[in-house]
Amino acid sequence: METAYLKTPIGTAEFKGDTSGLISITVIDEKKPADIIPEVLEDAVYQLKEYFEGSRKQFDLKLNPQGTDFQKKVWSALLEVPYGKTVSYLELTKRLGDVKAIRAVAAANGKNPLWIVVPCHRIIGSNGDLTGYAGGLHRKKWLLDHESPIKQQSLF
Template sequence: MTTAYIESPLGLTLIKGDEKGVSQISCLDGVCGGPAQDGLPLDEPVAQAAQQLTEYFAGTRQTFDFLISPAGTAFQQSVWQLLRAVPFGTTQSYLELTRHLGDEKAIRAVAAANGRNPLWIVVPCHRIVGSDGSLTGYAGGLWRKEWLLKHEGAWPVSVKGKASATAPGQLSLF
């Protein structure tokens, strides 16, 4: 397992993985600077992730194609797979996500799986919003979610033809 760090507009980003794929991408709060890597030669998927995330933040990349290997339950994996299908520059509600799974009653479980996503940005949980277009909880902080949506041109959020610009401090559970 190797680790790389990249600077991003949202803070220092940690990338962990091995030859099987990247298992963790997260933004570190309260940390400035840091080593470019952990001293070991980077496994190829980690090096590719660092490069592709740098391109994403520079505005020259919209999709990612390096190997990933996030650890999670079968249900979490199915939710994360659906998240990867939400295109750059768009949003989807938790309710829409549960409908794709075929069980609207699973909305809380879907929200919990979304919150346990170990691959920040690459599995784009930031693209999931409330049914009214409001920003909802985000592990990296709502200010980061708003920044990412603006970066992708998906802010303000449009829901069924209506624009919503809920302030980051206003939360909607679903």
């Protein structure tokens, strides 16, 4: 398995993967060298860089996340939530066909190993609150603001 790093506005992205695909992208607070990017991770690093620059709204990567069948089903449903949009945990659960599974869906969402590419940050509480985000709510807010079609402008 290969590893690469990318400095982003909200932390260092750590990529892990191999020829079978991208296994994980996580955010870490520590700074890591981003000099050497293994060939199997070049496209992932490039596409995430474009996302942060504002020129990419969809990813085209070979994904290979490790998890249970249920988790993979939830992560697949997350891929259906478009850039700039949010859905509630309840709505996501309804889309998966079992409203009683809301806690399990929320738990699977929290274990998403592919930061940003599988957009778990787009899932919010039914009342619109930003709830539960493994990377920290400040990052979730930043990502949603970054994707918002309405940009807050400074008065000064």
